[in-house]
Amino acid sequence: MPGLEDLYREIILDHYRNPRNRGELESPPAHRSEGFNPLCGDEVVLTFTTDGTTITDLKIGGQGCSISQASASMMSAAVLGKSTAEIREITKTFKAMMSIHEGEMAAESDDNATLPQVELPLGDLEALRGVVKFPVRIKCATLPWNALLSGLDEAN
Amino acid sequence: MTIPWNIKEQFPLLSRTVNDKPIVYLDSAASSQKPEAVxxxxxxxxxxxxxxxxxxxxxxxxxxxxxxxxxxxxxxxxxxxxxxxxxxxxxxxxxxxxxxxxxxxxxxxxxxxxxxxxxxxxxxxxxxxxxxxxxxxxxxxxxxxxxxxxxxxxxxxxxxxxxxxxxxxxxxxxxxxxxxxxxxxxxxxxxxxxxxxxxxxxxxxxxxxxxxxxxxxxxxxxxxxxxxxxxxxxxxxxxxxxxxxxxxxxxxxxxxxxxxxxxxxxxxxxxxxxxxxxxxxxxxxxxxxxxxxLGMKNIREHEISLTKYAFMKLKECHGDDIQIHGPSDIEKRGGVLSIAYKDVHPHDLSQVLDQHGICVRAGHHCAKPLMRELGVGATARASLYLYNTESDIDILAEALGEAGELFAF
The missing domain is CATH 3.40.640.10 (Type I PLP-dependent aspartate aminotransferase-like (Major domain))
Structure with a gap:
């Protein structure tokens, strides 16, 4: 039986209590993207600026449970200064850790899928690995990431 | 007549365990358990x-x-x-x-x-x-x-x-x-x-x-x-x-x-x-x-008595750390207790309670306009029914303390 210590790792509680990059940028000029979890009412509001290729500034607003807010805080630290392409790779790696393999069906018929994948280091984000043992909470962890992806799509 | 003290025995599900603890079912406002008769x-x-x-x-x-x-x-x-x-x-x-x-x-x-x-x-x-x-x-x-x-x-x-x-x-x-x-x-x-x-x-x-x-x-x-x-x-x-x-x-x-x-x-x-x-x-x-x-009057009386006990016990254990939404006059309310506890998010609260076998609902309870009026995104809701006991409330009150310690700022 997974215990609470698998879910609420100290580093997660630290990000929850002391969220990084908290706030909101004026939009426009910043891009703005929101994510909602209709089940629990959690919301995340991302505002970010890009120079065309990399995210130059990112602020996190909204409210929610420790998992969604810690995930958002860790995400902000992980993606700041990274290129859009890098961010998409990090997101893919993070979601894979959450047992979400997007495009898996399509990839099976893709010869490239058999090539070894390069594992990206996730740093602090590794602490969220335990969330997988609590399937109800996976949506909490992925909420800010989905908001970021849709924000990047719109920014393009 | 009152509700029989051993009424739980008529509800097969209430004899199971959750996370190695006897189940404490406090989500009857979402769905009640079913008696053998049904x-x-x-x-x-x-x-x-x-x-x-x-x-x-x-x-x-x-x-x-x-x-x-x-x-x-x-x-x-x-x-x-x-x-x-x-x-x-x-x-x-x-x-x-x-x-x-x-x-x-x-x-x-x-x-x-x-x-x-x-x-x-x-x-x-x-x-x-x-x-x-x-x-x-x-x-x-x-x-x-x-x-x-x-x-x-x-x-x-x-x-x-x-x-x-x-x-x-x-x-x-x-x-x-x-x-x-x-x-x-x-x-x-x-x-x-x-x-x-x-x-x-x-x-x-x-x-x-x-x-x-x-x-x-x-x-x-x-x-x-x-x-x-x-x-x-x-x-x-x-x-x-x-x-x-x-x-x-x-x-x-x-x-x-x-x-x-x-x-x-x-x-x-x-x-x-x-x-x-x-x-x-x-x-x-x-x-x-x-x-x-059982008699609907008896069920109502049982729930009034249990709701009074819950207010008393939760306040006694947690004082101002706990807020219960809704009427404070027990006669004007049912046994639905939407709880705000310290700054612990309802989702986290229900997760910790689940480890104790306690089932409470966290969320907006399909009443988003009301949640906006209350100025909250979600609440943790414990709801009582005819089969709940004072012991269920005691277990809830104690487990809340653990959630408070885990998420203390």
Whole structure:
């Protein structure tokens, strides 16, 4: 039986209590993207600026449970200064850790899928690995990431 | 008479463990557990009686029909309906609301009309009207929240001007508030409006008398009152139902069908197209007989006593760290306790409680307009029923302390 210590790792509680990059940028000029979890009412509001290729500034607003807010805080630290392409790779790696393999069906018929994948280091984000043992909470962890992806799509 | 101390023994699920702890089930406002009487009634139906109803002259078809219609009569008596024909079986309370909106509403609501609901309604009593209003263009008005989780009825008469239907929950599924249905109903009738009562949280917990409440429609659901899922009820006065057009079309709801058109059946069959959920209806019949055998007054008294104990115990253990939304006067509320505890997010709270086998609901409880009025995104809700005990409350109070320590800033 997974215990609470698998879910609420100290580093997660630290990000929850002391969220990084908290706030909101004026939009426009910043891009703005929101994510909602209709089940629990959690919301995340991302505002970010890009120079065309990399995210130059990112602020996190909204409210929610420790998992969604810690995930958002860790995400902000992980993606700041990274290129859009890098961010998409990090997101893919993070979601894979959450047992979400997007495009898996399509990839099976893709010869490239058999090539070894390069594992990206996730740093602090590794602490969220335990969330997988609590399937109800996976949506909490992925909420800010989905908001970021849709924000990047719109920014393009 | 009081509720037997060992009543939990009649609910098989309440003897299981969760995360190696005896289950503490505190989510009956979402769905109640089922007693042996209901489970065995449904099991026996499938094992010995199963046949389609209102068709065929053979013995078991007649027995199935009789059992189903006995359930309808017992449910009618349970809410003091004038006649069993006024009990319309639906899938759940949500479908009952949609039936009223799509049948009565389509005929009676137009651009110059208004309906009146409240800030504390469940989405089931909001969205069907919003969907219909997109087509029919009528106005939806809201009775605002007042103090202490009650409705502000100061401007009720003004709000009722030009209103054709007033639709109000008898008990809030978030705040536990018992609304003054008779008072609102009297005002609605004086203004020429019909009165619909959402009984989903009320019928399972208090003696319900539709004649005394003087309402015109009532929606409620089976699974919150010891019955199975998949069965709800619309009750309405016969003359209103007679004047309403059918909702769903198909078998059972017709007297005759020609290429040129159909003749609708009498009530209740007019609103029950297709093969009904027979086992679920029989299960709900067994549920109301079970509740009757305990006595709804006794159930209400048990819940008042338990709610008082919960307020006392939670305040004693946690003082100002805990806030319970809704009325502080226990006589004016049911056993629904929406809790704010320190700054612990409801989702995290329910996660920690789950480790202790405690089942509470975290979220917006399908009442987002109310959550916005309260200024919160979510609450953790512990809701009590006839099988809960003071010991359940003690375990909750202790486990909350652990959540407080884990998330302390």
């Amino acid at each position: 489970l065995s009634a449904m099991d026996t139906y499938y094992r010995q009686v199963n046949a389609n109803v209102h068709r065929g002259a053979y013995t078991i078809a007649a027995e199935a029909t009789e059992q189903m219609e006995t359930a309808r009569s017992d449910i009618a008596k349970f809410i003091n309906a004038y006649s069993a024909n006024e009990i319309i079986f639906t899938k759940n309370a949500t479908e009952a609301f949609n039936l009223v909106a799509r049948s009565w509403g389509v005929r009676n609501l137009g651009p110059d009309d208004a309906i009146l609901i409240t800030d504390m309604e469940h989405h089931a009593n909001i969205v069907p009207w919003q969907i219909l209003a997109e087509d029919r263009g009528f106005e939806i008005r809201w009775i605002p929240l007042g103090n202490d989780g009650t409705l502000d009825l100061t401007n009720l008469d003004k709000l009722l001007e030009g209103v054709k239907l007033c639709s109000v929950t008898a008990m809030s599924n978030v705040l536990g508030t018992l609304n003054p249905i008779r008072k609102i109903s009297d005002a609605a009738h004086a203004a020429g409006a019909l009165m619909l009562m959402d009984g989903s949280q009320y019928v399972p917990h208090l003696p319900t008398d539709v004649a005394d409440l003087d309402v015109d429609f009532m929606c409620f659901t089976g699974h919150k009152m010891c019955g199975p899922t998949g069965i709800g009820v619309l009750w309405a006065r016969a003359e209103i139902l007679d004047a309403m057009p059918p909702f769903l079309g198909g078998g059972e709801m017709i007297l005759d069908v020609k290429k040129s058109g159909f003749v609708a059946n009498e009530i209740p069959h007019k609103f029950e197209a297709g093969t009904p959920p027979i086992a679920e209806i029989i299960g709900l019949g067994a549920a109301v007989r079970f509740l009757d055998s």
